Amino acid sequence: MVTIHNLTKSYGRFRALNNLNLHIDQGDIFGFVGPNGAGKTTTMRIICGLLQADWGEVYIDGVDALMHNDMIKRKVGYVPDFFGVYDNFKVMEYMEFYGSMYDLNGETLHKTILGLLDLVNLSDKQDAYVDGLSRGMKQRLCVARALIHNPKLLILDEPASGLDPRARFEMKEVLKNLGAMGKTIIISSHILPELGEMCNSIGVMEKGNLVASGKVEEITRRSRHSNPLTIRVLDNKDTAIQILKQTPWVEKISIRDDSIIIAFSGDDEEMSQLLSALVTGGVKVSNFHREPGNLETLFLEITGGAKDAR
Numbered sequence: 001m002v003t004i005h006n007l008t009k010s011y012g013r014f015r016a017l018n019n020l021n022l023h024i025d026q027g028d029i030f031g032f033v034g035p036n037g038a039g040k041t042t043t044m045r046i047i048c049g050l051l052q053a054d055w056g057e058v059y060i061d062g063v064d065a066l067m068h069n070d071m072i073k074r075k076v077g078y079v080p081d082f083f084g085v086y087d088n089f090k091v092m093e094y095m096e097f098y099g100s101m102y103d104l105n106g107e108t109l110h111k112t113i114l115g116l117l118d119l120v121n122l123s124d125k126q127d128a129y130v131d132g133l134s135r136g137m138k139q140r141l142c143v144a145r146a147l148i149h150n151p152k153l154l155i156l157d158e159p160a161s162g163l164d165p166r167a168r169f170e171m172k173e174v175l176k177n178l179g180a181m182g183k184t185i186i187i188s189s190h191i192l193p194e195l196g197e198m199c200n201s202i203g204v205m206e207k208g209n210l211v212a213s214g215k216v217e218e219i220t221r222r223s224r225h226s227n228p229l230t231i232r233v234l235d236n237k238d239t240a241i242q243i244l245k246q247t248p249w250v251e252k253i254s255i256r257d258d259s260i261i262i263a264f265s266g267d268d269e270e271m272s273q274l275l276s277a278l279v280t281g282g283v284k285v286s287n288f289h290r291e292p293g294n295l296e297t298l299f300l301e302i303t304g305g306a307k308d309a310r
């Protein structure tokens with residue numbers, strides 16, 4: 001759905017994006033994570049056609065986005081990181097105003113707006129003033145506005161920032177529903193666990209470079225495999241250690257109380273082989289587990305690694 005090749009952007013002499021390459025599949029909920037100044041907003045604004053790149057290529061749904069700005073605006077909905085001020089605008093008027101920008105009007109527009117307000121859980125706020133809405137409601141209204149022309153791709157810059165836990169939860173629900181409707185979604189955040197819950201794929205940016213990207217499932221699996229394996233045995237600890245020493249994927253063995261803790265490089269299949277070798281060898285195993293994968297640990301490893309390399 002989105003393919004980016006060698007995207008580069010400088011502000012004066014400062015290079016904000018450095019040969020960025022990225023691919024996002026149709027229907028993906030892609031999380032863009034990185035610290036302040038990493039280049040997330042810059043990338044998102046270029047994808048939407050709001051900012052010009054210095055060079056590189058961006059394809060959205062097969063269309064060259066840097067060449068066909070008008071076509072892209074119809075395919076993309078954008079929720080910026082700042083919400084403007086809308087004095088004396090009521091929710092319905094606000095939505096009608098944005099609809100008119102896409103030549104939508106009349107009964108069709110009215111029906112679309114009602115559907116969208118329902119989707120973002122603001123049906124009861126049609127006649128409320130926009131400036132009087134809470135921050136979380138404004139964020140959701142902004143999502144509804146960005147969907148008015150039924151775009152295939154929705155780009156949200158920090159949609160959950162500044163929201164309380166309840167409002168975050170509601171925002172997540174809205175995004176989940178959009179994902180279920182088959183939209184491709186790009187979301188940015190500094191907070192990795194939050195993205196892990198919402199997204200099926202992520203890209204980690206640092207100082208204008210993409211330092212890691214992939215499917216969340218694959219990344220957590222990789223991170224899980226670097227966690228130690230804990231084995232609790234009721235007896236025959238020496239036999240257990242003998243068996244472990246003969247197992248190729250066991251890299252380090254340590255003992256804590258009645259548990260044996262090992263660094264194990266094998267996958268799930270090899271874990272199950274190890275367990276059956278222990279049981280067949282006469283060891284009574286009462287617990288055998290690996291800590292679950294943790295995106296945040298992996299993120300720290302990746303960004304720590306990038307810093308070390310510099």
Ligand SMILES: Nc1ncnc2c1ncn2[C@@H]1O[C@H](COP(=O)(O)OP(=O)(O)OP(=O)(O)O)[C@@H](O)[C@H]1O
Pocket residue numbers: 011014016034035036037038039040041042043190
């Ligand atoms: N209009 C501008 N003029 C000069 N420098 C800019 C401009 N916009 C962004 N930058 C710089 O480009 C870099 C990337 O900024 P960008 O806003 O894309 O980062 P970000 O990842 O969205 O950060 P944040 O998490 O703070 O939103 C930063 O160092 C920023 O200072």
Ligand SMILES: [Mg+2]
Pocket residue numbers: 040041042081157
């Ligand atoms: Mg930003």
